[in-house]
Amino acid sequence: MHGWLVREFGGPERMLWTTLPDPVPGPRQLLVRVHGSGINFAETRMRAGTYGGQALPFVMGMESSGVVEAVGASVRGFAVGQRVFGRARGSHAELVLFDAEHTLAVPEKLDMTEAAAIPVGWLTAWHALITVADVQPGARVLIEAIGSSVGSAALQIAKWRGAWVAGTASRDDKAARGREAGADAGYNYKTEDVAAAAHRDTAGHGIDIGLMTIGEETATSLFDAMAAEGRIVMYGSTGGRQVCFNLNIGTRNLSLQSMSISTSARFLPETMRTFRDVALPLFARGVFKAPVDATLPMARLVEAHAMVDARTHFGKIVLLND
Numbered sequence: 001m002h003g004w005l006v007r008e009f010g011g012p013e014r015m016l017w018t019t020l021p022d023p024v025p026g027p028r029q030l031l032v033r034v035h036g037s038g039i040n041f042a043e044t045r046m047r048a049g050t051y052g053g054q055a056l057p058f059v060m061g062m063e064s065s066g067v068v069e070a071v072g073a074s075v076r077g078f079a080v081g082q083r084v085f086g087r088a089r090g091s092h093a094e095l096v097l098f099d100a101e102h103t104l105a106v107p108e109k110l111d112m113t114e115a116a117a118i119p120v121g122w123l124t125a126w127h128a129l130i131t132v133a134d135v136q137p138g139a140r141v142l143i144e145a146i147g148s149s150v151g152s153a154a155l156q157i158a159k160w161r162g163a164w165v166a167g168t169a170s171r172d173d174k175a176a177r178g179r180e181a182g183a184d185a186g187y188n189y190k191t192e193d194v195a196a197a198a199h200r201d202t203a204g205h206g207i208d209i210g211l212m213t214i215g216e217e218t219a220t221s222l223f224d225a226m227a228a229e230g231r232i233v234m235y236g237s238t239g240g241r242q243v244c245f246n247l248n249i250g251t252r253n254l255s256l257q258s259m260s261i262s263t264s265a266r267f268l269p270e271t272m273r274t275f276r277d278v279a280l281p282l283f284a285r286g287v288f289k290a291p292v293d294a295t296l297p298m299a300r301l302v303e304a305h306a307m308v309d310a311r312t313h314f315g316k317i318v319l320l321n322d
């Protein structure tokens with residue numbers, strides 16, 4: 001098979017489409033022929049060598065949809081020929097191994113390209129808003145980087161739960177796309193006072209749940225936007241890992257919680273379970289729709305990384321095999 005291999009960390013030129021041995025599934029794994037594979041911001045860090053714990057060499061990609069070609073001896077509930085999707089390292093390839101516990105069956109009415117756009121972004125947003133924050137109807141939610149794949153998923157999940165939702169973006173057109181996609185408010189954090197706008201638009205109440213992902217550039221405005229007793233769920237460090245903030249957040253009883261779906265003990269028993277039982281039927285019914293910003297042939301991964309760097313996308317960029 002072919003896949004996008006990285007032997008040395010560096011720029012996009014370090015990613016090579018090359019011949020690789022076909023992967024062989026272990027007892028709890030499935031061999032999947034990849035239909036499509038979504039692009040994630042974290043992959044640009046993996047390629048560059050700034051993503052913690054990433055060893056060399058490795059095949060790019062963290063998620064895909066595809067068709068099962070072989071099933072490990074201990075796997076139950078999946079069969080050859082079945083359409084599946086999920087988080088799977090090495091997905092920018094023709095074949096990839098899925099761990100059975102991370103594999104989801106593609107609902108009948110869900111398109112395979114849309115399925116490729118779901119796993120990382122939607123499971124992260126679902127974990128943040130449902131498992132960690134348990135967002136309730138009427139909560140005021142602020143989503144940083146609403147156009148990101150996690151942010152655009154969080155918007156639909158928070159609206160489905162009956163929350164009031166504001167989103168931020170670095171450009172007016174992306175803030176507007178957030179509003180078109182259902183956000184009650186959209187702020188350009190480069191040009192607007194987000195905290196003042198959030199208090200204005202919530203009649204002085206402020207934000208109950210803030211999804212934090214950018215870092216130093218927007219941390220103070222996010223803290224200032226929060227309501228008393230508000231909760232911030234930090235899931236990303238897209239703009240850098242060092243953040244300086246004032247401990248006077250204590251006087252407003254703010255909570256700051258961090259999370260990672262890769263390491264959370266709650267991810268498999270809670271997030272995967274409720275996502276299967278609750279979210280998948282909502283995709284099948286068209287209540288949830290993963291926004292696919294662009295599709296590109298698998299061969300154009302370098303271009304896809306340039307699109308992530310350009311930060312103009314809203315939702316997911318998906319690579320497709322022939």
Ligand SMILES: NC(=O)c1ccc[n+]([C@@H]2O[C@H](COP(=O)([O-])OP(=O)(O)OC[C@H]3O[C@@H](n4cnc5c(N)ncnc54)[C@H](OP(=O)(O)O)[C@@H]3O)[C@@H](O)[C@H]2O)c1
Nearest residue numbers: 040041124145148149150169170235236237238239260261
């Ligand atoms: N905790 C977890 O388990 C988990 C799981 C998945 C992803 N993540 C993290 O979540 C974040 C979003 O991932 P994603 O794949 O959804 O991202 P994405 O679709 O590539 O979007 C990232 C967006 O972040 C914003 N941004 C702000 N400052 C930036 C900067 N200095 N450089 C680049 N982008 C910047 C940009 O939107 P604007 O220009 O509009 O600000 C950009 O489009 C990443 O940090 C990722 O590592 C965490």
